[in-house]
Amino acid sequence: MPTKRTPLIGMSLKMYFTPARTQRYLSAFVPIARSANAIGITTFLIPDFLSVAASCAALVTTEEQRYATGVGAQDCFWEDSGAYTGEISPAHLWELGVGYVEIGHAERRRIFRESGDDVAKKAAAAAKRGLIPVVCIGEIEPDESQIDFAVQYCVQQIDEAVRCVPLDSQVVFAYEPVWAIGQHNPAPTEYINAVCAGLRLHLDSLGREKSARIIYGGSAGPGLFTELDIDAVDGMFIGRFGHEPTNFEIMVQEIATKKFG
Template structure:
């Protein structure tokens, strides 16, 4: 386990994990139990130089909240509905997510856009619902096809502006997960130079927005051990998928983050 070398005032590295629909409820609870042990013992987590959040499938949320109680790990959900109450069969209320212990919610993932047909208007309404219910949005953005970092940043800024168009807030926190659609599920992440350039543009844009007190831009899209080191700390962290579904691999990435601090 790497020793934490955080310097006073250095921003924490943020590591998020989405379990998608890979693990059943029992396996998710075991995963959370193991992650809780890591969070209680790893110096980089206990001293705050690395922050963690996890997004399990909805039925597993209460068990994950229970397993992670007493640790600094925040729990969130992978989706919510744009209204809090109404005739919406199968929908998930942001109010209820907050009640069962969620602190964050993912919005706008490429799979939600592609498989479930979510439009920019739907994503914007969901972001507004997250803020309305005191949930930190993990807003996913990314270009569809490989191209220049300038073009990618333009697409992402357009997605962000659309998602935030009707949001009226102050001193809020937002997490932007930059996930190029063409890199999701692939063997390798996007190149470090590409990610660095896009992330810097998105961070500059959002940190000028007076609505936000805290802005973090993390990279997803086949993020894995080594990705953070390749990026040399030029992003605020990673949004991890399958490479963190083994708690031992997540611990390795926390070690990697600690070494950068």
């Protein structure tokens, strides 16, 4: 598992791709991920559950690649096994080669009524199995004048999510202002930098300066990362823009232009 903060770019396919389309996508995505890793950038791809095994077979051919060119799951349960019809075991994900698990996305909180306690239990279960939780956080209403409110809102989500995750366990926080998800434009760069700087200070105060990374999502697109503060933002979490593999490659190159310590 990574022992230092490295730049990171990930993508969730949500429920947009069929398994057949995902398989075709992998043929173009895999060399991009390998090239990114060769220059020190970590990548991960989160397909639909039906495509997890095929994605692992393509991207995770060695144990070192579990996190370097990793595959993620869009959710998991908080128990390894049992009578939980329809749920996904973190232990089973680990066995397949999965390295990341997306937890607490705004859509799951809103549509499926997932609570902060649910997110906390899932994050702890994922970390216990060696999976890296990708915990989605973000304020709901847009108000660019209320940066302190946004920071405190997200800090509450952070504290709740990692209350049972050991300090030395890797965790990724995907800062996605709910009001920016699915919109034409992301949040303003000054706003993203200010909020993420506040979150970085909080994580460092908890002793997670090396084990916790912050990536920005929410209508993320080309050119955005070039304007972000790398002391606060470690990478990107992209959506439909990355459905074209060459677009994902563009953003990899934008991250590569920054000088990470």
